[in-house]
Amino acid sequence: MTVTVLSHIGDAAGLALPTELVERVEVVTVPMKGELAPDVAGDALISVAGWAENLHEVLARGVRWVHFASTGVDNVPFDELPDDLLITNSRGASAVPIAEWSMAMMLAFEKRLPETWISEVPENWRADPHLGTLNGRRLGIVGFGSIGQALAVRALPFGMEVVGMRRTSARSPIDGVTMVSTLAEVLDGADHVVIAAPLTDATRHLIDADALARMKAGVHLVNIARGGLVDQDALRVALDDGTVAMASLDAVDPEPLPAGHWLFDHPKVRLSAHDSWSWPGAYPAILDRFAVNLRAFLADEPLPDLVDPTVGY
8 A cells, every 4th residue: 555645844855754654655745825736635644733724725635644743732623624534643752851841840949940059159158048859749740641651750760759640540551650530639739730631622721720729838830731721810829829839831821922921020930932842852753653653554554643533632
């Protein structure tokens, strides 16, 4: 079986497909916006969720399977897509760097970095800055997919007590992690809360005023998923009243934030531009997931990274 893959992200060389796949696949680069040439047709499409303005036109050219190069698919208009369209994504491709970023934020919070760094002789050398530790701290992970699991693997050796929550009742694949089924349970007593859940209609503003009120006073909140999971107005109140001691946010709503937004200047917010996924192997890892699914597609086998449109991930 040979197939034609329409690509919003580059040609065959740019896709860096393994040799045995290149020989069985014709890659046709198509623009992300504007009209397509009349003779363009394909069996599959690789695209980026939310970026392609002509998605529907490309899909209408015979496409039976679309692979989104991102992990998140909250920008995909599922209700407008054909019911029989196969949809996959690159889930797990960025789990390691995102988990490392989360660990860095938790360590920075406990060790009071960078505020304890010095650039001149302090008034009291070796003064006790009241640094914290991850050892013995309780970590609540909201969403226990590939990112949550990668974080747990890294947090356990630091002596953290790890509690994970996910939609299913499946046991944890990682020894030492306590799995719970409700938001209240994962938030209860947590010193650090990391949000790693997908954004869907059911999870929008999952972290709202009620959820924040359930958190331990002085909690550190980390969001590496999507900004829409957090009610930012409620977060501002929780930051100001001391419920949340620090919010480390790699995802906000909207993105990018408008100039002058309060999150830029709040003293208890550490903000980054949604780049926790970044690492030297980011692009190859994303395309590796495409290649895994492409092999299954060529063999007429079930695709391993199927997205369920009914739940949104």
